[in-house]
Amino acid sequence: DAGVIQSPRHEVTEMGQEVTLRCKPISGHDYLFWYRQTMMRGLELLIYFNNNVPIDDSGMPEDRFSAKMPNASFSTLKIQPSEPRDSAVYFCASQGKPGGISQPQHFGDGTRLSIL
């Protein structure tokens, strides 16, 4: 059973460029989460989806960030324009239907983003 798949694994780009991160959740999981992790701030939830619908995007730092989930097997996180302070590791995680008790989240390998 394939886990959460993220691409690219590493991204280095210059300030001002558009960055698109991609995620394929575990098949059958109906929750998808985007996180950002830095040494200073730890693991931060950016946005999450249920059945492809965004539920809470209060963690999205500003309008430069946007996320979509056009179908159950694909999601993107886009940063436009990118800034050096966006440099971080971005994780995607998926979660199966809780059935009353929350199930654990399963993480992809992450995208290490560096904005020069």
Added chain:
Amino acid sequence: QKEVEQNSGPLSVPEGAIASLNCTYSDRGSQSFFWYRQYSGKSPELIMSIYSNGDKEDGRFTAQLNKASQYVSLLIRDSQPSDSATYLCAVNMWDSNYQLIWGAGTKLIIKP
């Protein structure tokens, strides 16, 4: 403000000893509790989940939950150098929908 607190460490433990990691949480209504391990440069990996008071054992790992005192702990018996990692505590709080509230993590170092 919903909070999950962990000692950031580093916690240094001799090889073969018991490592004890602790986590406290603010919301009495919390239902689900998870311990994740994260190696440097890697993603968080689930190692234990616990939902009811008491102990839950899985190999060398034991999770302990005390809802009255609002803490959850992770014990690692016979610690190995490969256990050196950051351990993240995550809690699902009753009104946070399906979001997990994350602790900042405790860095564990097992000394050979």
